[in-house]
Amino acid sequence: MFWSGELIARTAPIRRRAAPPPWETPHVGRGIAAYLGLAIGDALGATVEFQTPNEIRHQHGTHRDITGGGWLRLKAGQVTDDTTMSLALGQAILERGAVAADSAAAAFDAWMRAKPVDIGNTVRRNLIAFRKNGSPEAAPSEHDAGNGAAMRVLPVALACFGRPLADILAASRAQAHVTHNNALSDAACEMLVLMVQDFMNGVDAPIVRSRHVDTLVARHPVFAWERKRVENPSGYVVETVQAVLQALFSTESFEDCLIDVVNRGGDADTTGAIAGMLAGAHYGNDALPRRWLKALDETIRQQCETQAEELLRLAADKSPAAETT
Ligand code: MN
Numbered sequence: 426m427f428w429s430g431e432l433i434a435r436t437a438p439i440r441r442r443a444a445p446p447p448w449e450t451p452h453v454g455r456g457i458a459a460y461l462g463l464a465i466g467d468a469l470g471a472t473v474e475f476q477t478p479n480e481i482r483h484q485h486g487t488h489r490d491i492t493g494g495g496w497l498r499l500k501a502g503q504v505t506d507d508t509t510m511s512l513a514l515g516q517a518i519l520e521r522g523a524v525a526a527d528s529a530a531a532a533f534d535a536w537m538r539a540k541p542v543d544i545g546n547t548v549r550r551n552l553i554a555f556r557k558n559g560s561p562e563a564a565p566s567e568h569d570a571g572n573g574a575a576m577r578v579l580p581v582a583l584a585c586f587g588r589p590l591a592d593i594l595a596a597s598r599a600q601a602h603v604t605h606n607n608a609l610s611d612a613a614c615e616m617l618v619l620m621v622q623d624f625m626n627g628v629d630a631p632i633v634r635s636r637h638v639d640t641l642v643a644r645h646p647v648f649a650w651e652r653k654r655v656e657n658p659s660g661y662v663v664e665t666v667q668a669v670l671q672a673l674f675s676t677e678s679f680e681d682c683l684i685d686v687v688n689r690g691g692d693a694d695t696t697g698a699i700a701g702m703l704a705g706a707h708y709g710n711d712a713l714p715r716r717w718l719k720a721l722d723e724t725i726r727q728q729c730e731t732q733a734e735e736l737l738r739l740a741a742d743k744s745p746a747a748e749t750t
């Protein structure tokens with residue numbers, strides 16, 4: 426009937442074209458891949474953490490699957506502090522709408538109370554100091570050059586994507602100084618944030634290397650990484666970064682980069698997490714091996730995907746520059 430057709434025409438909802446899935450926007454897809462890469466590298470590396478390359482060869486041949494176990498006796502696909510501290514930081518940034526030292530410190534403190542499977546010595550010591558003195562900035566220390574702040578930089582890279590450089594650097598220091606107030610840690614954190622952001626923008630590896638890696642080595646020659654292969658990297662941020670850079674720049678896929686770095690043993694969950702973050706941003710979602718994605722803890726996988734997207738939305742909405750509180 427004529428009138429009913431008219432009625433329908435008047436009341437039918439306007440058809441909207443469905444928004445494309447977020448991962449189809451290139452930088453968003455790469456941001457999600459960075460977060461999944463971080464978790465994958467953590468879960469893969471944790472199995473062989475604190476083993477030497479020889480011990481790994483003996484036990485696994487080449488370690489190439491997410492099988493759990495290790496000194497933490499993890500379930501297959503379970504992640505450790507590298508991923509869970511990142512998620513805690515990201516959640517604090519989203520709740521605050523900004524990168525802020527005090528909310529990061531409160532989030533890390535709550536994370537520690539929830540009895541994480543592992544925790545670094547410097548992180549524990551300085552979070553206990555925060556409980557006592559309420560200051561979200563650890564005292565500067567030459568000795569606090571561990572990789573504990575560098576392993577959790579990703580939420581800052583995402584929340585500050587596209588922001589002015591000064592804001593990015595301030596935000597990086599605000600999160601890092603909660604537990605690691607150290608010049609070498611700062612330099613590593615800042616380099617990693619800027620590398621992730623460049624890779625998300627699709628910048629080629631040689632350019633990323635000259636812009637950020639060469640700059641780091643020029644300012645802090647201790648990071649020089651091209652001479653001797655780093656085996657059994659410790660938790661010292663310099664060795665961690667050297668192992669990661671060697672693996673990243675000597676391979677041509679996400680999978681090869683991660684297998685290279687975790688088979689060096691040592692702090693393998695953390696080298697795996699940092700290499701996974703960089704390689705994820707560089708190679709993108711399609712490069713993540715399906716068997717690793719499938720093995721990864723399902724809840725963690727979803728949290729990484731959702732948080733990456735939300736942090737990037739925050740970056741687009743407003744300036745999340747560090748508040749100096
Ligand atoms: Mn860990």
Ligand code: MN
Pocket residue numbers: 474692693694695
């Ligand atoms: Mn570790």
